[in-house]
Amino acid sequence: MNNNNYPTAPRAWFTVFILMLAYVLSFIDRQILNLLVGPIKQDLQLSDTEMSLLMGLSFALFYTICGIPLGRLADSKSRRGIIAAGVLFWSAATAACGLAKNYWHFFLARVGVGVGEAALSPAAYSLITDSFPPNKRATALSLYSMGIYIGSGLAFLVGAKVIQFALSQGDMEFPLLREVRPWQLIFLLLGSAGILFTGILFLLKEPERKGAGAGHAVPLKDVAAYFKLNRKTIVLHNLGFACIAFSGYGAAAWIPEFFVRTYGLHRVEVGEVLGWLTIIGGSAGIVCGGALADWLRSKGYVDAPIRVGILAAVLALPGVAGLLAPTANIAFFANATTIFALAMPFGVAPAALQEIMPNAMRGQASALYLFVVTLIGLGVGPTAVALITDFVFGDDAALRYSLLIVSTLAGLLAITLLAFTLKPYRTSLQRLEHWSRDENHQRWPKTAVMSANPG
Numbered sequence: 001m002n003n004n005n006y007p008t009a010p011r012a013w014f015t016v017f018i019l020m021l022a023y024v025l026s027f028i029d030r031q032i033l034n035l036l037v038g039p040i041k042q043d044l045q046l047s048d049t050e051m052s053l054l055m056g057l058s059f060a061l062f063y064t065i066c067g068i069p070l071g072r073l074a075d076s077k078s079r080r081g082i083i084a085a086g087v088l089f090w091s092a093a094t095a096a097c098g099l100a101k102n103y104w105h106f107f108l109a110r111v112g113v114g115v116g117e118a119a120l121s122p123a124a125y126s127l128i129t130d131s132f133p134p135n136k137r138a139t140a141l142s143l144y145s146m147g148i149y150i151g152s153g154l155a156f157l158v159g160a161k162v163i164q165f166a167l168s169q170g171d172m173e174f175p176l177l178r179e180v181r182p183w184q185l186i187f188l189l190l191g192s193a194g195i196l197f198t199g200i201l202f203l204l205k206e207p208e209r210k211g212a213g214a215g216h217a218v219p220l221k222d223v224a225a226y227f228k229l230n231r232k233t234i235v236l237h238n239l240g241f242a243c244i245a246f247s248g249y250g251a252a253a254w255i256p257e258f259f260v261r262t263y264g265l266h267r268v269e270v271g272e273v274l275g276w277l278t279i280i281g282g283s284a285g286i287v288c289g290g291a292l293a294d295w296l297r298s299k300g301y302v303d304a305p306i307r308v309g310i311l312a313a314v315l316a317l318p319g320v321a322g323l324l325a326p327t328a329n330i331a332f333f334a335n336a337t338t339i340f341a342l343a344m345p346f347g348v349a350p351a352a353l354q355e356i357m358p359n360a361m362r363g364q365a366s367a368l369y370l371f372v373v374t375l376i377g378l379g380v381g382p383t384a385v386a387l388i389t390d391f392v393f394g395d396d397a398a399l400r401y402s403l404l405i406v407s408t409l410a411g412l413l414a415i416t417l418l419a420f421t422l423k424p425y426r427t428s429l430q431r432l433e434h435w436s437r438d439e440n441h442q443r444w445p446k447t448a449v450m451s452a453n454p455g
Contacts, residue, residue: 023147071367149282
C-alpha cells in the first residue's frame with residue numbers, strides 16, 4: 001500500500017469544504033434552540049431545566065449512543081453514504097421539531113436530530129485523515145471543525161431574524177399545518193434545506209484508506225484490546241477535552257439569556273452580536289489552534305495537540321470573569337475572548353486521536369471521543385447551569401453566577417486532566433509505530449504491542 005497516495009490538494013480541500021458545510025448545517029439545527037428559549041418556553045410552558053434537556057440531553061444521549069456503531073461502520077463501509085443518510089435523517093427530524101405541539105413531541109424530534117448527526121463526524125474525521133499527510137491533518141480537521149462556530153453563529157443570526165420577523169408578522173397560516181408560530185417555521189425551513197443539501201454530498205470521492213489495517217473490519221475483541229492498552233491516554237484525553245466542551249456548551253446554551261436577563265437587552269440585538277462573535281471568534285480560534293498544533297509538531301513536539309488543549313483552557317479562564325462585568329459591552333468583549341480560547345482545541349482534539357489509532361479503528365475512536373465529549377459537554381453542561389439557577393439560587397436573575405461556577409470549575413479540571421495526558425499520549429504514539437510496521441498481518445501482532453510500555 002502506498003501511504004503517500006493522497007488525493008490532489010484541490011480535491012482534498014474540496015472534501016474539507018463540503019464536509020464543513022455539512023457540519024455548519026448540523027450546528028445550526030443543533031444550536032438554534034439557544035436563542036429561541038424565550039418564545040418556546042412561553043408557548044410550551046417550560047422551566048429552565050426542561051428547556052436545558054431539549055437543548056442538551058435529548059440530543060446528546062442518542063447522538064452518543066448511535067455514534068459508536070456508526071463509527072464502526074465508518075471504518076469499513078462507505079463514509080460518504082453514511083454521512084448522506086445521516087444528513088437526510090437529521091434534517092427530517094429538524095423539520096419535525098417545527099411540528100411539535102407539546103414538550104414530548106419536541107423531545108422525541110430532538111432525539112431524531114441527535115441520531116442523524118451521530119453519522120457525520122466519525123466518518124468525516126476518517127475521510128479527512130485519509131486525504132492529508134500527518135503534518136497537515138490538524139489544520140484540515142480544524143477547518144472542518146470551523147463548522148461548529150459558523151453553524152452556531154448562524155443559528156444566533158437566523159434566530160434573531162426569526163424573532164424580528166415575528167414582531168412584524170405574528171403567527172402564520174399554512175395549508176395542512178394550520179397556525180404556525182415563527183419559531184416553528186424556522187425548524188421547517190432548516191429541515192427542508194438539509195434535505196436538499198444531501199445531494200451535494202455525492203460530489204465527494206472516497207480517498208484510499210491508509211495506515212495499519214486500512215479497509216479491514218477489525219474484530220471487536222482486537223479493538224477492545226488496543227483501546228485497553230491505550231486506556232490511560234484515551235480516558236484522560238476524552239475527559240480533558242470534555243471538560244472544555246462542558247464549559248463551552250454550558251455557556252453557549254445560556255449566554256443569550258444571560259444578556260437578556262442581566263442587561264435587559266432584546267433577543268434580536270443579542271443574537272446579532274453573538275452570531276458575529278461566534279462566527280469570527282470561534283473560526284479564528286479553531287484555525288489558530290490547528291495551525292499552532294501543526295507548527296509545534298514541526299518543532300518536534302509530538303504531543304502538540306494536547307499542549308494546545310491546555311493552552312486553550314488557560315486562556316479561557318480570564319474571559320469568564322466577564323460574566324460579572326458592569327456593562328453589556330464589556331461582557332460581550334470578554335465573551336469574545338472566551339469563544340476564541342474554547343474554540344482552539346476542537347480541531348486538534350480529534351486530530352490527536354487519529355494520530356494514535358490504526359486506520360481501521362479511527363472511526364470507532366472518534367465515536368468514543370464524541371460519545372464522551374457530547375454526553376458530558378452538551379448533555380450535562382446546559383443542564384448543570386440550569387440546575388444551579390433553579391435549585392441553588394432559585395432565581396432566574398442569578399444565571400450569571402451559575403455560568404461563572406460551571407465555567408471556572410470545568411476549566412480548572414480540564415487543565416489538570418490534559419496535563420496528565422502528555423506522557424501517556426507520547427507512549428501511545430510510539431506504540432502505533434510498532435503496530436504499523438507490518439501492514440499485511442492477518443491478526444494484530446501482540447509481540448509488537450507488548451514491546452511498548454502500556455499507557
